[in-house]
Amino acid sequence: xxxxxxxxxxxxxxxxxxxxxxxxxxxxxxxxxxxxxxxxxxxxxxxxxxxxxxxxxxxxxxxxxxxxxxxxxxxxxxxxxxxxxxxxxxxxxxxxxxxxxxxxxxxxxxxxxxxxxxxxxxxxxxxxxxxxxxxxxxxxxxxxxxxxxxxxxxxxxxxxxxxxxxxxxxxxxxxxxxxxxxxxxxxxxxxxxxxxxxxxxxxxxxxxxxxxxxxxxxxxxxxxxxxxxxxxxxxxxxxxxxxxxxxxxxxxxxxxxxxxxxxxxxxxxxxxxxxxxxxxxxxxxxxxxxxxxxxxxxxxxxxxxxxxxxxxxxxxxxxx
Numbered sequence: 001x002x003x004x005x006x007x008x009x010x011x012x013x014x015x016x017x018x019x020x021x022x023x024x025x026x027x028x029x030x031x032x033x034x035x036x037x038x039x040x041x042x043x044x045x046x047x048x049x050x051x052x053x054x055x056x057x058x059x060x061x062x063x064x065x066x067x068x069x070x071x072x073x074x075x076x077x078x079x080x081x082x083x084x085x086x087x088x089x090x091x092x093x094x095x096x097x098x099x100x101x102x103x104x105x106x107x108x109x110x111x112x113x114x115x116x117x118x119x120x121x122x123x124x125x126x127x128x129x130x131x132x133x134x135x136x137x138x139x140x141x142x143x144x145x146x147x148x149x150x151x152x153x154x155x156x157x158x159x160x161x162x163x164x165x166x167x168x169x170x171x172x173x174x175x176x177x178x179x180x181x182x183x184x185x186x187x188x189x190x191x192x193x194x195x196x197x198x199x200x201x202x203x204x205x206x207x208x209x210x211x212x213x214x215x216x217x218x219x220x221x222x223x224x225x226x227x228x229x230x231x232x233x234x235x236x237x238x239x240x241x242x243x244x245x246x247x248x249x250x251x252x253x254x255x256x257x258x259x260x261x262x263x264x265x266x267x268x269x270x271x272x273x274x275x276x277x278x279x280x281x282x283x284x285x286x287x288x289x290x291x292x293x294x295x296x297x298x299x300x301x302x303x304x305x306x307x308x309x310x311x312x313x314x315x316x317x318x319x320x
Contacts (some may be wrong), residue, residue, distance in 0.1 A: 003109075003239060004028040006065045008052050008098065009072030010045065012038030013182040014113065014165075014228065018069055019045055020174040021232035032061040033072065040180060052094040058101035067109035067242070069235060070098060077117070077139045084138035091142035092149065099153045109242045110150065111235055112162045116224075116251070116290060118144040119164075126224075126257075126293040129164070129249045147249070154247035161238045163231075166253035166292045167191075170227040170307065170315035179318065190260065191225065191316050194267055198275065207275045209260055211282030214289075220260035222289040224253040227307030227315060237301045253292025254305045263309070270313045 005022055009015040010031030019029050019042045029045040032052065041047050050057030052072045062068070073091050074080065080087040095112070102110065117140030118133050135141045150160045169191045171181040182192055197205045212219035234252055241248075258266075268275055297303045307315070 002027045003066035004030070004064060005067055005069055006030045006032060006061050006107075007045075007069045007071060008032045009038070009070075009113075011035055011041050011047075012071060013040075013180075014168065014231065015069075015071035016040035016042065017172045017180050017228050018071065018232050018235055020172060020178075020180055021229070021236065024175045025236055030061055030065060032057065042174075052098050053090065055097060055101055058098060059105060062101055062105040062107050065105070065107055067111070067239060068098070068102060068107060069111045069113075070095065071113045073113065073143070075115075075139065077137050080137055080139035080142070084142075087138045087142040088145070091139075092145040095146040096149045099149065099158065102158065103153070103156060108157055108244065109159045110161075111238055111242075112146065112150055112160065114143045114147055114162050114164045114249075115140060116164050116166045116253070116292065118147070119290075121287045122290075125289045126255065126291040127251065128293040129251055129296055151247045154245055157245050158247070159242035159244045160247040161242060162247070162249045163234065163238075163252045164249065165231065166224040166226055166251070166290065168226050168228050168231055170229065170312045171318055172229050172232065182316075190223070190263060191267070191313055194264070194275070195271070195313075195317050198271065198273065204276055206278045207264065208278050208280045209264075210280050210286060212279055213282065216259055216288055218259050218261045221286055222257040222259045222291065223263075224255070224257055224290060224292045225263075225309060225312050226252060226254050226305055227312045230254075230305040230307055234297060234301060234303045237303050241301055248300075250297040250301065251292040251294055252297065253294055254307075255292055255294040256309075257289060257291040258309055263313075266309055266313055270310065270317060
């Protein structure tokens with residue numbers, strides 16, 4: 001019998017893809033989500049409308065569950081700067097409350113969605129899991145604090161895997177033929193942001209490039225992009241790698257870096273258009289390069305990302 005899972009934040013972008021992916025692979029899933037930032041509820045899952053800050057709802061959701069995938073979080077960097085207390089409450093205190101409820105319910109396995117933002121502006125590229133952790137915004141700080149809480153609870157027998165996501169994009173078609181996509185209402189990610197703007201505002205819409213004087217091959221900053229289905233597959237593999245009393249951390253990225261100019265060029269090819277590129281000043285705090293070292297996930301989980309940049313962009317476009 002495959003483990004029955006609770007996915008917190010299971011109506012959001014990544015949570016809904018994980019829900020569908022696990023159901024497609026034979027798992028029963030319970031979703032706990034307060035629907036503040038996502039509304040993609042898989043009808044094949046059991047759904048509980050509630051917050052991870054509501055302990056009775058947590059205990060209800062954990063009933064007869066074998067493992068938790070914890071995606072519920074606040075995740076906008078700019079919002080975290082203006083409201084750091086909310087990010088600490090939801091991302092850190094919420095994780096602590098979830099773990100307490102897990103202990104009370106006898107559930108001892110968790111996979112946690114963290115972020116490459118915990119590394120801050122790393123001087124070493126690609127970034128390994130052993131790199132210095134130095135988050136530069138409240139979002140990254142709240143996620144790293146949650147990681148530390150999980151590590152503390154591993155001493156109480158909790159089996160934990162933390163995934164630090166780099167730039168995730170793309171859509172996923174479930175076994176029913178339904179396409180699951182990102183909620184683009186407050187879009188901040190490069191690929192879907194450009195696609196959304198071009199579709200909604202036409203080819204005259206400006207595509208801002210923040211700086212062309214980075215110490216990179218073409219002067220624009222370099223990032224690591226991962227298809228959401230590759231991310232989901234890593235979680236599927238991780239379920240069987242959880243060890244009691246052990247907390248592990250893995251990067252999830254493609255291990256390949258693409259500059260902003262390279263991404264824009266590929267978008268132009270996929271969409272068959274010429275983008276209206278506008279050069280803007282470099283933004284403060286933007287690292288020149290953010291690239292994931294993924295050897296640990298490959299070696300210990302047997303995982304390997306498959307989607308190319310072209311496939312990620314095409315998949316994102318289909319989901320618009």
